[in-house]
Amino acid sequence: QKEVEQDPGPLSVPEGAIVSLNCTYSNSAFQYFMWYRQYSRKGPELLMYTYSSGNKEDGRFTAQVDKSSKYISLFIRDSQPSDSATYLCAMMSGNKLVFGAGTILRVKS
Amino acid sequence: GAGVSQSPSNKVTEKGKDVELRCDPISGHTALYWYRQSLGQGLEFLIYFQGNSAPDKSGLPSDRFSAERTGGSVSTLTIQRTQQEDSAVYLCASSLKAAQGQFFGPGTRLTVL
Numbered sequence: 226q227k228e229v230e231q232d233p234g235p236l237s238v239p240e241g242a243i244v245s246l247n248c249t250y251s252n253s254a255f256q257y258f259m260w261y262r263q264y265s266r267k268g269p270e271l272l273m274y275t276y277s278s279g280n281k282e283d284g285r286f287t288a289q290v291d292k293s294s295k296y297i298s299l300f301i302r303d304s305q306p307s308d309s310a311t312y313l314c315a316m317m318s319g320n321k322l323v324f325g326a327g328t329i330l331r332v333k334s
Numbered sequence: 335g336a337g338v339s340q341s342p343s344n345k346v347t348e349k350g351k352d353v354e355l356r357c358d359p360i361s362g363h364t365a366l367y368w369y370r371q372s373l374g375q376g377l378e379f380l381i382y383f384q385g386n387s388a389p390d391k392s393g394l395p396s397d398r399f400s401a402e403r404t405g406g407s408v409s410t411l412t413i414q415r416t417q418q419e420d421s422a423v424y425l426c427a428s429s430l431k432a433a434q435g436q437f438f439g440p441g442t443r444l445t446v447l
Contacts, residue, residue: 259435268338268425268438269377313377320390321367321379322427322436 228252231314231325240334244301248314248325251295257317258290260299262310263327269313273299304332336360338439340426346445347416355411355442359428366409367429367436368401369393372422380424383409416446 231248238244246260257276261269273288275281281288289298297316301308309332314325339358347353359366368380379393383403394400398417403409413420423443427436 261438266443268440271435271437274435315377320365320382320384321393322369322377323379324377326376 226251227326228318228323229314229316229325232328233326235329235331237331237333238304240304240306240332242304242332244299244304244308244330244332246299246301246312246314246328246330248297249295250297250316252316252318252323253292253295255316255318255323258288258297259315259317259322260286260288261313261315261324262308263313264310272312301330304330306332306334308332338426338428338437340424340439340442342442343440344443344445346447348447349418350415352412352414353416353444355413355424355444357409357411357426357439359407359409359426360437361407363428363430363437364406365429365431365434365436366403367427368409368411369425369427369438370422371425371441375422377425380411413444416444418446420444421446 229250260273263269278292285302287300311327313327315322341356366383371377382390385406398414401411423441425441427438429436
């Protein structure tokens with residue numbers, strides 16, 4: 226079993242929809258949680274960075290962490306075709322990041 | 335401001351050759367990381383630098399892989415006697431200090447023929 230599980234998708238939604246992306250993890254030692262967006266043939270781009278359980282909002286993006294359930298989510302409101310990318314969750318273990326497999330998101334105009 | 339840069343962007347080499355990949359982190363970032371991204375394995379940690387020291391090399395897959403960092407800035411990842419299974423995108427990231435958000439470069443796409 227992988228330390229971080231993430232549905233690879235693809236997830237296809239119409240423009241304007243609310244998108245929910247999720248990861249589960251097994252290692253209770255994970256303390257920092259991040260979401261990255263990666264466009265094809267580009268490096269991952271840091272979207273959100275959280276530490277504690279609860280919600281963190283930044284523009285159209287909301288990151289949610291539930292440490293008791295070992296579950297994290299990223300919500301994207303008013304999704305746009307430009308949001309089409311692979312979304313990777315990542316968790317910090319010591320000084321390194323452990324990544325999920327990434328979810329491919331396609332937003333159709 | 336300038337982000338993390340990597341060179342070359344693409345590298346094609348023959349099996350058995352050595353390759354060097356370079357990373358220029360964001361100015362002032364003391365922590366530097368190398369990761370590898372391949373289709374079957376996803377994104378995998380290779381090595382972490384704090385300053386010029388590498389306290390965590392646990393992700394290096396074999397002794398053919400080595401890395402160094404000089405002046406607390408530029409880092410070079412060297413792969414000796416490349417094998418076809420080394421083909422992947424090699425990503426470098428930096429952060430202001432450890433346990434903070436890591437910022438990635440565009441990667442070097444390595445193809446071993």
